[in-house]
Amino acid sequence: MGESFGNWEMGHDVDVMPYITSANIAAGYHAADPHVMRETVALAAEHDVGIGVHPGLPDKMGFGRRAMDATPDEVRDYVTYQLGALTAFAEQQGTSVQHVKPHGAMYSMLSADSELARAVMEGVLAVDEDLVYLATDMNIYEVAQDMEGLRTVFEGYxxxxxxxxxxxxxxxxxxxxxxxxxxxxxxxxxxxxxxxxxxxxxxxxxxxxxxxxxxxxxxxxxxxxxxxxxxxxxxxxxxxxxxx
Incomplete structure (x- = not known):
């Protein structure tokens, strides 16, 4: 959610938010801008919906769906940066970020490369050990289960x-x-x-x-x-x- 930016509108956030318990909110790399992030976090807080960061690759033109040649350190930093941005908006609205769920090509890269997946999970733990990591397939879930202290939930589609x-x-x-x-x-x-x-x-x-x-x-x-x-x-x- 929160994937609009500038004059471009994406999604049906206002209509969808009343139905859900958790929202994966874009944080500026594959989509969103600061104003949309603030509005989406406020909308989630209004409906008592858990806030999750939906970090993507820095590729708005490709909507984060194009794989990139990136090191584990770089991918971890991409996630940390976007988590920090969304956390600031959450705190501004009197709430907090609940979970992390990578978007698009980043998800696919983590699924295919356990070293990348571990780097991202280590980055999440270094920011906040209470964050929940949403594992979107069995490859990622198995890596997450081996990460001591990481709260993990397996997600189905x-x-x-x-x-x-x-x-x-x-x-x-x-x-x-x-x-x-x-x-x-x-x-x-x-x-x-x-x-x-x-x-x-x-x-x-x-x-x-x-x-x-x-x-x-x-x-x-x-x-x-x-x-x-x-x-x-x-x-x-x-x-x-x-x-x-």
């Missing part, structure tokens, strides 16, 4: 498809997902810890958090369908602090 190895097909569009199908996948992950991969195979996804992309033009429709299922199955939504 219902508006993207999985490969059989539990990696995400991030190149696909999230715009044309059927709300009922997405809601069914939410229930499957939340109650059984499984989901159907793109090839039809049932795979384990031991997630305690579910991501919905706020830039999807149909995000509210998806969230409406999910909340109907939450009521139907008597599920509870809680903050990441409660499960980390």
């Amino acid at each position: 219902v508006d993207l498809d999985y490969r059989p190895d539990r990696s995400l097909i991030v190149e696909q569009s999230v715009e044309n997902k059927d709300p009922e199908t997405v809601a069914d996948r939410f229930v499957s992950i939340a109650t059984e810890g499984v989901v159907e991969a793109a090839n039809g195979e049932e795979i384990e996804v031991p997630a305690d958090s579910i991501c919905i992309h706020g830039d999807n033009p149909h995000a509210v429709d998806l969230l409406d369908a999910i909340h109907d299922r939450i009521e139907e199955y008597d599920l509870d939504l809680v903050s990441l602090d409660r499960i980390a």
Whole structure:
């Protein structure tokens, strides 16, 4: 969320925020600007939504979706810099940053290179040991579990498809997902810890958090369908602090 900047608008933050318990907020590198960061943090605080930094690579033209040749120290510094910026806005609004979740190509780079992943996690711990790290696939989750003192939550996806190895097909569009199908996948992950991969195979996804992309033009429709299922199955939504 908070991925608008200047005269360019992205996402449906005002409409989406009432439905969620945690928000991944851009911090100026792949998207956002200082004014949007302040407004998004204030919106999250107004709705009692947990604030997370969504750090990306310094590539606004590519929306942080193009991989870069960067060292572990450099990637760690990118995350630290953006975490610091969002933390300042959170403190200004009388709240705090709850979690860290890398964006786009940065996420893919961490998934493919455990040295990069460890560097980022060490950077997070050096700033605040209470921060929760949202692990977006099993490669990152396994690295996080080996990091002493790091609070980690595994995150599942219902508006993207999985490969059989539990990696995400991030190149696909999230715009044309059927709300009922997405809601069914939410229930499957939340109650059984499984989901159907793109090839039809049932795979384990031991997630305690579910991501919905706020830039999807149909995000509210998806969230409406999910909340109907939450009521139907008597599920509870809680903050990441409660499960980390």
